[in-house]
Amino acid sequence: xxxxxxxxxxxxxxxxxxxxxxxxxxxxLEPDVLAxxxxxxxxxxxxxxxxxxxxxLRHEWGGRLIRGWSEGWAELPVQVGDEIGALVGAAPGQCxxxxxxSVCLAKALHAAVSLVPGRDRLVVSAVDxxxxxxxxxxxxxDRGLEVVEVQPTDSSGLTAQDVGALLDDHTAxxxxxxxxxxxxxxxxxxxxxAMVHAAGGVVVWDLCHSVGVVPTELDAAGVDLxxxxxxxxxxxxxxxxxxxxxxxxxxxVLDQPLPGWWSAEDLFAMADELRPxxxxxxxxxGTPSVLGLVAVxxxxxxxxxxxxxxxRTKSELLTSFCIDVLDHLADSGVALEVVTPRDPDRRGSxxxxxxxxxxxxxxxxxxxxxVPDFREPDLLRLGLAPLTTSFVELHDGLxxxxxxxxx
Amino acid sequence: xxxxxxxxxxxxxxxxxxxxxxxxxxxxLEPDVLAxxxxxxxxxxxxxxxxxxxxxLRHEWGGRLIRGWSEGWAELPVQVGDEIGALVGAAPGQCxxxxxxSVCLAKALHAAVSLVPGRDRLVVSAVDxxxxxxxxxxxxxDRGLEVVEVQPTDSSGLTAQDVGALLDDHTAxxxxxxxxxxxxxxxxxxxxxAMVHAAGGVVVWDLCHSVGVVPTELDAAGVDLxxxxxxxxxxxxxxxxxxxxxxxxxxxVLDQPLPGWWSAEDLFAMADELRPxxxxxxxxxGTPSVLGLVAVxxxxxxxxxxxxxxxRTKSELLTSFCIDVLDHLADSGVALEVVTPRDPDRRGSxxxxxxxxxxxxxxxxxxxxxVPDFREPDLLRLGLAPLTTSFVELHDGLxxxxxxxxx
Numbered sequence: 001x002x003x004x005x006x007x008x009x010x011x012x013x014x015x016x017x018x019x020x021x022x023x024x025x026x027x028x029l030e031p032d033v034l035a036x037x038x039x040x041x042x043x044x045x046x047x048x049x050x051x052x053x054x055x056x057l058r059h060e061w062g063g064r065l066i067r068g069w070s071e072g073w074a075e076l077p078v079q080v081g082d083e084i085g086a087l088v089g090a091a092p093g094q095c096x097x098x099x100x101x102s103v104c105l106a107k108a109l110h111a112a113v114s115l116v117p118g119r120d121r122l123v124v125s126a127v128d129x130x131x132x133x134x135x136x137x138x139x140x141x142d143r144g145l146e147v148v149e150v151q152p153t154d155s156s157g158l159t160a161q162d163v164g165a166l167l168d169d170h171t172a173x174x175x176x177x178x179x180x181x182x183x184x185x186x187x188x189x190x191x192x193x194a195m196v197h198a199a200g201g202v203v204v205w206d207l208c209h210s211v212g213v214v215p216t217e218l219d220a221a222g223v224d225l226x227x228x229x230x231x232x233x234x235x236x237x238x239x240x241x242x243x244x245x246x247x248x249x250x251x252x253v254l255d256q257p258l259p260g261w262w263s264a265e266d267l268f269a270m271a272d273e274l275r276p277x278x279x280x281x282x283x284x285x286g287t288p289s290v291l292g293l294v295a296v297x298x299x300x301x302x303x304x305x306x307x308x309x310x311x312r313t314k315s316e317l318l319t320s321f322c323i324d325v326l327d328h329l330a331d332s333g334v335a336l337e338v339v340t341p342r343d344p345d346r347r348g349s350x351x352x353x354x355x356x357x358x359x360x361x362x363x364x365x366x367x368x369x370x371v372p373d374f375r376e377p378d379l380l381r382l383g384l385a386p387l388t389t390s391f392v393e394l395h396d397g398l399x400x401x402x403x404x405x406x407x
Numbered sequence: 408x409x410x411x412x413x414x415x416x417x418x419x420x421x422x423x424x425x426x427x428x429x430x431x432x433x434x435x436l437e438p439d440v441l442a443x444x445x446x447x448x449x450x451x452x453x454x455x456x457x458x459x460x461x462x463x464l465r466h467e468w469g470g471r472l473i474r475g476w477s478e479g480w481a482e483l484p485v486q487v488g489d490e491i492g493a494l495v496g497a498a499p500g501q502c503x504x505x506x507x508x509s510v511c512l513a514k515a516l517h518a519a520v521s522l523v524p525g526r527d528r529l530v531v532s533a534v535d536x537x538x539x540x541x542x543x544x545x546x547x548x549d550r551g552l553e554v555v556e557v558q559p560t561d562s563s564g565l566t567a568q569d570v571g572a573l574l575d576d577h578t579a580x581x582x583x584x585x586x587x588x589x590x591x592x593x594x595x596x597x598x599x600x601a602m603v604h605a606a607g608g609v610v611v612w613d614l615c616h617s618v619g620v621v622p623t624e625l626d627a628a629g630v631d632l633x634x635x636x637x638x639x640x641x642x643x644x645x646x647x648x649x650x651x652x653x654x655x656x657x658x659x660v661l662d663q664p665l666p667g668w669w670s671a672e673d674l675f676a677m678a679d680e681l682r683p684x685x686x687x688x689x690x691x692x693g694t695p696s697v698l699g700l701v702a703v704x705x706x707x708x709x710x711x712x713x714x715x716x717x718x719r720t721k722s723e724l725l726t727s728f729c730i731d732v733l734d735h736l737a738d739s740g741v742a743l744e745v746v747t748p749r750d751p752d753r754r755g756s757x758x759x760x761x762x763x764x765x766x767x768x769x770x771x772x773x774x775x776x777x778v779p780d781f782r783e784p785d786l787l788r789l790g791l792a793p794l795t796t797s798f799v800e801l802h803d804g805l806x807x808x809x810x811x812x813x814x
Contacts, residue, residue, distance in 0.1 A: 044472065057457050057460065058435070062451075063438075063439075066448045066449045073646075100505075101694070103692055130671075130681070131666075131693065134668070134681045229694075240696060241696065259545050261537045270783060271537065274537070285510055287509075287638070292696050292698065366474070
């Protein structure tokens, strides 16, 4: 029953009805890959990025050299930041693109702690991505706070209630991931932000697994700070720079722990005393990579053109179809457990299954041209990218998963 | 007398005798530029970087996607770090390439402070690059230290004696630039390091303006920590990632302030508790940019092939010839003052002149295809890159400078 005709027909029909189907042609598709199901780790290469980088090399670095800085490069961190801002509901001037996600999160966390003097607890998810927890502990240690780790009561991931139960008048900062990197579980960003504010704390959101696929209204929700990466659903390239957001109401006095000449109001003043910018440039430190920003910008442009609402609609259809096929496999006797929430409103854009030998299965899938993502010890993540994953690709990849598991 | 035949003949002869002359052909030369004299701000584009980035886009990101991380990308920060290590006298395992210069310096400074508990002064040059001073003040504030700024007694830049006069048993950390970003003055790294150690402190060297052009023996000198950028004489591209060095004797216990999953001994363990690497990977934080590292690597490869000793020899010839031509201009009645030390052993690879209207002169030079670098309020920097600057190019650019100043 694996690869059941009816499911494939549904996939074909879903592709035919998909208003974003043509976006796939804007990306390089790997000849040896049957199904790329890891868009939540590294998004595909936009064709335009290849062309644009070649142009920037030849005409800008190669042709203009240092003059490039006064001919547009210096504005890139803010321009691309504002473009990402448009995807996450942030008005201009509050986002910049620069540094790695870790460094952006560290800046946001230190800045957040300074906003709530006199409080002594930093709340973090016990199941968050390692870097988030390492940084939370480190910032807490440096700033004299105690870390409180929230354990999820539901195996699929944290709920707003889990977080709420730990908030009190000790709460300084709450660091949370919008989408759980393992299970794909989605928190209600507005609800949790309001809970943290009601307790008198400030919130830092990690948007790595939601930016580009989950509509996010940072300004409307009154979020304090956020950061996220651009190499997943924004297709910015391996290790592409991250973005960091700080609300306009905080920026004029924001205490940024890594000041450099790029944090200044006037970049070329090079003054003896730093006069920090009062907009998001305050969050910059050193010279940002131009090649990196050019690549991020092309990926972001595609996401903006597709539109976050259409991306979310397709993402829900992809994850729902994925769960239907996985259920079909389970009904056929294949041993797997879907750990991602079945309610589309409670999940991001990846679906995770628990398997006995997830590592071995991953290896065998890759041998057969199906690229998923393995997470210790027993999870297989299937990252579905609305701009590049087709329903037929997903279906065919899951058929191979069924065959591998059946053996 | 400007553009005196004899000087141009000398330039032609110096080019003819230059063992590195052929390297110039390995770089993209801008058609509208008569003389590029800003290699100390942004180095030229290696032709091979264009080819290599196109390959990596097409075959690695485009072709291998997430598999690239286990097929070589993950080793790049260490590999390129070790290659730069070879240029600065550091044995493998002590350098990594990642993050901006500012972030690398911040890591080095925080780590340095942790090495000297109980001491309360951070010494920094009063004339250093703004970021260095901003970061020194910030780290001092965060760690409860007092900043002591060293004023140079000589207008060309700090001397070892200036630094030595301020060292005592309060000295925790000394942050210094190997080459002064404005005047080009060079400190004796081994001598100053020994002085700091004799006082019981640790030293952090900023190698931005010396890496690739001044032989540096970090290990032999017993340097504690160092950082430097790759977009000047290493031709890594605009905003390319920096490198950071920590001595092997410090690394196993080094206190790195920005821990992330890339700091771990086992990158993919993603353990609940961070077990940091005991080599330079400990200095990494988040996912490094692959495109950035690929570009840096090509620039570094050219510097390694040329050899640091040959680069230094040519650099000294370039700066000496530059000063000779400037003296010739001054003798002809042009109002300029060379502020760079006249002793080749006391300077790096740029020559700085003080002018009445340095900004206006810079604009007029650029109009005529000569690209220097302006520094507030009255300095014109002439950055001479041994791999790409020819003596004739330098000569012809200075002739235009003479003409501009004569009007």
